[in-house]
Amino acid sequence: MASNVTLRIELDSAVPAYRQIVDGLRILLVNGQLAPGSELPSVRRMALDLGVHFNTVAEAYRTLADEGWLELRQGRGATVVKREAPAAGSEQVEDLRRRLQALTAEMLAKGVPAAKLRSLMRAAAEEL
């Protein structure tokens, strides 16, 4: 069950709400805080609590369902399902590497020291 688990987004962030919801839920799914069998709130409930449009949450749920994390139920919500991690293709790895590189550059540009950056990345990998 997803007891006491919360999803947090920042509405005035440059990152769209849809992307924040997908990223936030994916972190919880990967690190096991949302285990298979957990039920997520309905689209309507989640949209109300986050203060975003219903379609934003519906689209986020659909994206995670396409990735194999969720099973959607008409009008009710979504259930976390057991998912076998697919083997990432070389193109996907290259795409993710580019995104990681961009994020790293952004962090360095904003003044995060390289040593801090390394420790943050190590901690993130270990957490997940």
Add this chain to the structure above:
Amino acid sequence: MKAEALIFICPLILVGVILYYLPLITRPGIYFGATVDPGFPPSGEGRRLLRAYRWQLGLWMVAAIVATAFFAPEHPLLGSIPPLFALLAAVSFAYWRNFREVHKHYGVSRPDVRQASLSPAAPPASFRPGFLLLPFLALLLTALYLHLHWNEIPQRFPVHWLANGQPNRWATRDWHGVYSPLLMGAAINFFLLGLAWMLARLSRNTVMRYVTVRVLEVLVYPLTLTFVVIGLLPLTKFNPLAPLLCVVAGMLLAIAGVLYWSYRKISAARETDVSPEPQADTYWKAGLFYYNPGDPAIFVAKRTGIGYTFNFAHKVVWLVLAGILIAAFLPVLLLK
């Protein structure tokens, strides 16, 4: 000043006391509806703004009391309602001026962070039909009792009394005269429970919502008791002042109990509430009215005061307001 004027002046003073403390009934970091540093309200400038607001409130209070004392004894409606509305309008204007000044010169912005509980078992403000059917059953049983004792009801009985206990309005023994109080009770119950039902479904999952819905549900019980007692008055052979006073005292006790429970619940949960309401001042017109087309919530916890306000960006809100007006005037129409 006539003694009857006091009946109209007392509620006015109660409103004045609430307005006096209103700017302070708010979350930390909010002042006159604007987002500020938590250290601003007790600062010299913060206190100056509060003093200015209270001075204006005081002046308008005096004017409203004088007008009420002068006109209300002769013309109860025309002499009491316009001064009250004038007071509310003037104080709202003073509040808006302070909001504008605070927002412009001392306002700060905070990240608009939202959180949603992912637990389906999060404390819900559920609607419990079994608990809520009892008041309607009580009204129905009272109606049945009156029907069975129809012949014991006088042909003409009092329904309104002066402050000295003398009746000044009468009803006759027909379905309208006998059952109107019960119908009015049912209509008010429907309205309150409808409001609780909408609130439970169209607002964010917060402790404030839980408390507000529970308060609405619980208040239906003393209200029902009031209408049951009023409904049974035609059958009483003695002076109805004692049972009516008991009902008023019971109502006041119930309201005090509910307020105390709400205060305890909200205070205990303030730190752990997972679903904060929108932070940006731009959503709050004049610091009082919430307008955010991007937010699907219809009810939003107030920034100043206790309870909820509407998200005026939704058309359905105007329908709800029309419904409230109809519900407010329905009892009057039923009594006609």
